[in-house]
Amino acid sequence: MADSFGSRIWVIVLVTVALAATVAYMAYESEDQSELVKNLSRKLDSPSSAFPLDDHEIDIKRLTPTVVAQKRVISGSWVLQKDDQPRPRVVLPFSSLEDGPSTTDTLADDSHKQSNAEGFLGADACAACHETRHRGFLSTAHHQTSSAVTPDRILGSLDPPRNELETGDPDISLTMQATDGSVVQKVRLSDWSVNIPMDVITGSGKVAQTFLYWDNDRLFQAYASYFHGADQWLTSPGFEELDLQFNRVIRTECLECHVTYIQQTASPNHYQPSSAIWGVSCERCHGPGKSHVEFHTQNPDSNTAQHIVHPEKLSRERQLDLCGQCHSGSFDFKKPAFSFRPGDDISEFHHTLKPDFDDSGIHTSNQLARLQMSECFQKSEMTCTDCHDPHVAQRGDEIFFRQACLNCHDVEHCGMRPQLPSNIADQCVQCHMPSSEIDDLVGMKQQGLTLSMADHFIRIDHQHAKRIMERETGSTK
Incomplete structure (x- = not known):
């Protein structure tokens, strides 16, 4: 003692x-x-x-x-x-307070008319010869999943009072605003404030838009995100309300599913900004386009596509691997990021961390593995493109998805159709691909809001169908 x-x-x-x-x-x-x-x-x-x-x-x-x-x-x-x-x-995360976040060489420039070392050009390089496909592709979530920031691309308000992110402490606040030709998150702590740039948008806006910023060649995530369902600026996923961290590094694991290509110069978050091809473009499924464009520019009369991949000519497994790059849940790299090419076996490049994961997270819905559990998949040669056309926006198009089902099924195959309310009788996805709530969006949960995504395990679920009927009719029988 x-x-x-x-x-x-x-x-x-x-x-x-x-x-x-x-x-x-x-x-x-x-x-x-x-x-x-x-x-x-x-x-x-x-x-x-x-x-x-x-x-x-x-x-x-x-x-x-x-x-x-x-x-x-x-x-x-x-x-x-x-x-x-x-x-x-x-x-x-700045080296000194006096320096703060420093500018880069390509802010607000997403034209990328020059190719990078790997021969990626971006979707605009395809427009001259594939105008219709290109025009439709520009409205897809793939194309919009990342871009350089301009005020018109930001879905959230930049005008008061809806440009504020309120916190539980009166001494701290964030204001999203355009200033001097750029967009910033103005952070206030008591009687001190600083502007954090918003340089890159990630997310198509279906769920949210999250923002990245450059400090020279280092890429970080900003604190505030815009959530579409809530129509509000909220805390980005994984951040705490009263701990405004601007030091979350953006690794290649994040970027491989949000950009077509970017050159990493040093781990964990040093990149060559001018090499970035924003969005998930044509080249992620068809391969780098530089040689293809050069050949057909020099040989305009050639009708046989050269130096490019036609996915429909690949085997079923290799077609699925194209989608599996990003729709197989979280993964670790076996080979360097952005080294997969169409026709490769994805298992040689990615190690899927939870192949049987069945919870629904914004980055872990595991659509491919869930689809492969389906009888529809197991008893046919279907691939993702039987239900999805990557060249056009289809979100919310119930008619399109119903027709995709009817390409293999007859209406009479639905044994519950006579019992179903007329407003959902033709919406196959509602019953056969039950939506599950996304469980990792902390900012939305703090506001009492939820978001769900369709489960790609196609099945007959009578209990789910019963719940839909009860919801639509108000009956509990």
Whole structure:
């Protein structure tokens, strides 16, 4: 007991000394730093390189009378807090507060008329010869799943008061706004604020739009996302409400399913911005287009497509692998990102983490594995394109999907059709591909909102059909 009591006394003494030193240190650093907040904002006209934090630099800075910034609390980042509160806090991954997030060489430029090293050109390179296909493709979720930010592409409001993300603490807020030709998330912590750029949109907008930003060649995720169903700016999935982290790195595992190609220069989130082909374009299913375009430009009379892949000429397994790149749930890489080419065996490139995963998450719905459980799949040679045309937008087109079913089935095959309400009798998907709630959208759940996605396990589920009838008719029989 005596030893324990003595140890406690020493701990109290040491903590008291440390606190006193910290207070004295901060008092020393509290001289006027009015330029600090200004310099923390994005420098659009003077790019600078990022360097690791210097352990010999001071690690506490007073930004305002109430806000301080510290290094080494989180490796590689500054942590900003009010003097006397552990939360809320803002985490910034910049090498120094004076530098802040720095501009890159291709902000707001998605033309990409020059090819990258792998020969990817982007969908616009296909337009001259495939105008109808290209025009239809531009409205698809694949094409819209990522793009460079321009104000007109953002679905959420940039005007007050609907451009605000409210939090549970009056000392912290985010405002999405256009400023000086760019779009930013203005972060306020008490009497301090900074603009975080919104450089890249990810997500087609069916569920949400999430935003990425560049710090030189490093790519990070911003804190606020726009959710379509709620028509609100909410916390991005996986973030905590009072912990505004801007240091979530964007890895190739994220990008492989949101962009056609981007060149990684160093792990985990260093890229060549000018190499990016935004959206999941024609080339993810047909292969890089550079050689194809060059050949047919030089040989305009040739009617035989060269240096390109026609997916319908691939085996069933290899056709499914094209969709399986992104519709087989979460995975680890066996080979470098963006190295898969149409005709390859996806199992040589990806290791699927949960092949039997049947819960519905925004990134883990595992459509291909669920489809392969279906009797429709097992007793036919069907592929994904029997029900989906990747060249046109089909979301919500019940007539199209009903016809896809009737290509193999007769109306009379539905034994429950005479009992079904007329408004759902022709909506095959509602009964045979029951929707399940997405369970990983924290921001929506905080608002009491839900979102569901169709389960691709096609089946006869009498209990589900009964629930639909009860919902539509109000009957509980």
